[in-house]
Amino acid sequence: MVRVSIEKLGVRSVSEFNVEMVERKGVGHPDYIADAVSEALSLGLSRYYLKKFGVIFHHNVDKGLVVGGKANPKFGGGEVLEPINIIIAGRAITEVKTAEGLESIPIDELVNKAAKGFIKKNFRFLDPDKHVKITGMVRRGSQDLVGIFNLRRRSPLANDTSFGVGFAPLTATERLVF
Known part of the structure; x- marks a missing residue:
């Protein structure tokens, strides 16, 4: 049986200090x-994994890089001279064995859809087809790790990189900033 331990940290909380710093990067950062x-x-x-296979397969797609483009800004407008580069990398299940054979996951299509959707939703003057170059570098995961997640079990197993930390509630400063 798994035991969960919750302990109080025994130090002053952030809200008890005279100064609290909170960083919030804007949508364009x-x-x-x-x-x-x-x-x-x-x-x-x-969503793709659930719809097609009824299960969410293991994936880590948390590596991203945004390289600024070049623009000629003007009051009320301007022009994009070189596109912004968005690179998303990580590991994911890229092929699944089914009764019909080996089915490839359209990873690059999903990367493009995610990036273009974000740009369209958040930047009204950027055209993701003209002003942004999107590169997906998501590759197949380690076979050792893939095996952990391919086993059909009631409770998924964790690997040695699985770790969770939580905190609550937000401080007054955090509520103000976020």
């Missing part, structure tokens, strides 16, 4: 874009 597109891809992959 490259770190935010990389994280948001990675998250959208993970959701898209999960």
